Amino acid sequence: DAGVIQSPRHEVTEMGQEVTLRCKPISGHDYLFWYRQTMMRGLELLIYFNNNVPIDDSGMPEDRFSAKMPNASFSTLKIQPSEPRDSAVYFCASSFTYSLSTYEQYFGPGTRLTVT
């Protein structure tokens, strides 16, 4: 398997523009997670899906952020409008959790977002 695939790997945009980040989870995984990583705040969970259904979006910072998972092999994280403070590395991760004792998430390579 190719692992979790994210695109683009780098995104530079101007404040106010819409940004869409994409993720393809590992085939067969039923959980998908979106994280944001910054030096100041570390790795933060934004939202996660189970079987394409959003379960917990309490980490989404504001209404400017939205996420969708239209099918088992694709998810998007959208920021509209983007602001400089959104600059971070955004990770997508997936897992197949059948018991808590083997709770392992597989992370993609991340999208480095810079908003100027």
Place this chain on the structure above:
Amino acid sequence: QKEVEQDPGPLSVPEGAIVSLNCTYSNSAFQYFMWYRQYSRKGPELLMYTYSSGNKEDGRFTAQVDKSSKYISLFIRDSQPSDSATYLCASLNRDDKIIFGKGTRLHILP
């Protein structure tokens, strides 16, 4: 207080030395603890996980949890330059979400 805390480092040690990485956590209800390794410009990858207290060994790596002091440790024996990375400790909270520490940057000097 952040739920999982760790010293950001950087921690520099000579090749072959034993490395000790540490975290503290605030919620005594946490039961599952994990260590993730993150190479530069890559996503984190799970190294080890433990349940409750005690030790778990995997090759050169040993994870230790002391629930009485809410302390999590990762020991690396015979450290190699390829171990240079950021190490994130994490715990599973009661909502089944992984709470990560900010990570400790480790440099193994050849």
